[in-house]
Amino acid sequence: MVQQLSTAPTESPAAHPPPRGSRSTPVLLLKILLLAVVLSTVISLTPALVAAERWGFLVFFWALVLLVVAVYATRRAIPLKYLLPGSILLFSFVVYPVISTFQVSLTNLGDGTRSTQEQAVTQILGASVVQTPDAPRYNLTVGTTGSATDGPFAFLLVDPATGEASVGTEDGLEPLDDATVTEGFVTAADGYTLLTPAEVNAASAALAEVTVPTEGGAIRQLGIRQAFEGSTPLVYDEDSETITNTSTGVSYTPTLQGDREYFVSADGQRLSDQSWAADVGFANYVRAFTDGRILSDFLGIFGWTLVFATLSVATTFALGTVLAIVLNDRRVRGQKVYRSVLLLPYAIPSFISLLLWSGFWNTDFGLINDLTGLSVNWFGGATTAKVAVILTNLWLGFPYMFLVVTGALQAIPEDLKEAAGIDGASGFMGFRKITFPLLLIPTAPLLVASFAFNFNNFNTIFLLTGGGPFTPENPTAGGTDLLISYTIRLAFGASGAQFGFASAIAVLLFVITGVVAALQFRLTRRLEDVL
Known part of the structure; x- marks a missing residue:
């Protein structure tokens, strides 16, 4: 008697996966725990918000927690599970600060006007x-x-x-x-x-x-x-x-x-110098555009701010690109060592570098004058101070551009370069027609972001020159002041803190930076034609 062998395929253990609940139980418990923490946090905040009569925050927090529970307690609304955290962070750290700053700009809040x-x-x-x-x-x-x-x-x-x-x-x-x-x-x-x-x-x-x-x-x-x-x-x-x-x-x-x-009183005598916070509408904005002293300095400093931001981006990108191209050649030995050395300025905290460079530019014992044999008072004149600021910012910024360009270069296919060489293009022609346009596509948004950062680069000016040099005729506006350092001095100078006016200037800077960045992004769209 011949035993018949079954030809039915043998089912592997993987064909019967464990029940879904057995694998998702830890995840479910973690989800319940997190939702409980969020809900208990809002519940604990409710009495304090009610006592302070912060009804807007109370409604916002409860609406937010209900939305979080509705999204994460069910298996529906899958896209919202990914969009909600980013939306919350965007509102908390971008939208709400902008709205709050604008609200403060409509008041006279400051020293002497902090109370009701x-x-x-x-x-x-x-x-x-x-x-x-x-x-x-x-x-x-x-x-x-x-x-x-x-x-x-x-x-x-x-x-x-x-x-x-x-x-x-x-x-x-x-x-x-x-x-x-x-x-x-x-x-x-x-x-x-x-x-x-x-x-x-x-x-x-x-x-x-x-x-x-x-x-x-x-x-x-x-x-x-x-x-x-x-x-x-x-x-x-x-x-x-x-x-x-x-x-x-x-x-x-x-x-x-x-x-x-x-x-x-009726005859104009004050009872007290005590004032209080009040809504003043757009008076702070009117002051910024109608005060002759502020407006004249504002226009000149605005021009220098554009030059500073443009030169900072252009010089750091140019130097970073040159170094990245040189070290991207396989024939160069010790690439890792060179790249590590070039990243040192980026690894050192900027405020330490700026304080060191402030000493380097010293007229009497500074490193720059000692190495070059010059005796230039770098911070004594507006022109030389601006040159010192640009060169110092070049030192701080080129390692970042070097990193960005190095990564972008390694993403460009070698086939394109070889094809250009076969067609008779020189090395420089291949870089100008192929490498550089392809390089700008991923780096252009970063250049726009770098411009926006340098447009409000308060640390470099404050730690290096303090906004100076200043003249006896105009001790408020310095030769290297950016808009941000100038307005901070106006708002928090000898006359005391003026939070309302400072907020108005901050809103104007936000609008100016946003407009300039939008124009730059629009110009970078032309790079899409390269592909």
Whole structure:
């Protein structure tokens, strides 16, 4: 009897893969864990956002978390699983900062205008509080819910007559039932960190502005361990937004002076130099284009900024290309060693290199003058300072271009070069007609990005020349100032911080850089015809 052999194919174990759930269980658990972390984070933030009345952020975070759960909790919307993270990062780090900067540019926010009008009124009334002979006094302990230097501060008070403890803030006076009182002073209170006498003395400037409003006036600090309740002749009417001095009968109303509002009397006298943050519309932009001093310097510096960015890109790309072509030849020995040496300027932190180069350009003991035998005061004149800046930036930038061009050269097929040689093209002709056009296709976007970077290259100017040299006639605009360094000096100079004006200039720089980059990208599209 002949045994028949089965001809049916033998099924391998791979034909029956394990159930899908067995392999996806760890991934599913990780997904659930991550979604739980995201959801719990938003839930924990909700009370703080509600207390701060940040309704816009509250709606945004909840809409975001619901979108994340809807996308990643199901097997649908596969493209969104990849697009959502990038979109969130784009909005968080690009779109939102631009929107916030534009919003600030429509205000007069800066030194002296960081508070609201209500806070300014409280400070003005508090500063006018005077101590009378029969003014009540309290034993004072200063507490804080933040830092010991910046606050916010609270007055932990004990009435010597009754021994009752209370806490005073800018919102008023409230009983303090859970405090520990020792020898007539608060020595412990839940939620507050008590300042030592040395810390109180160090924060004296900030504490001098702290006032606790009361029915009869306000409580202010009197020494390190005492406070008094004084009275003020000023009365604020919320309906008319008017402060009246009851002693003189003079009324003060909010009046716009420059880009700030002050309480001013009918004859033009200010009650106080205290102002507050307010919306000023496009006043900061109008100032940038109508202030003769700013506009004249702005145009000249804008021209130099274009020259600096263009030359920085052109010189670094030219030198990087030459070195990359030379070291891309297989006949050159020790290519790895040479390439490693050429990358050293890129490996050293730029701020260290800039500080070193600042010494190299020194007139008396600088390396440049010693090697060349010259005695040029490089930073003494605008022209020589600009040459020094361009050469220093060339040193910093060419290794990056060398890396980029080396990678692009190795991606060009050798067949094209050989075909050009067979057709009788010289080495230079082959480079100009074939290699260089093909080289520009992948590097053109990087050149545009490099131009945008150098257009706002604050570090090079600040660490190398500080924007100088300056002239006695114009100490604000220097010979090597870029737009970014010039506007920072305007916005944060001797007149104090002007965040609103600085934000307006930042928006203008963003628009200018975007327009120039868009034009450059449009020009680089012509390179597509090479293919």
